[in-house]
Amino acid sequence: VLFTGVFALMGGLTTFGLDLGSLESVRAILPFYSVGLEWIVPAIAGAVIGILLSGFDRKVETAKAVEIKG
Structure with a gap:
């Protein structure tokens, strides 16, 4: 959501008339920029990072639980 929000905010500011320099x-180098969907790649990247981090967090919690029992 964070990655998507940043690019959506930039798009909104540009639409409002602010020059982002x-x-x-x-933004222009991202795929789908020409149709206003430049947020898709950051959204996919954020989802992948979130999935990887949640898997890492589970491993840490499992290791802590095993440590407490053992």
């Missing part, structure tokens, strides 16, 4: 060039 060099940040606009960052």
Whole structure:
């Protein structure tokens, strides 16, 4: 949500008329920029990172539980 929100906010500010300067060039290199869907790649990246982190967190919790029992 964080990654998507940043790019959605930038898109909204640009639509509102604010000039984002060099940040606009960052948005322009993303796929689907021309149709206003530049937030898709950051959303997928955020989802993958979230899934990886949740799996890591489970392993840490499992290791702690085993340590407490043992």
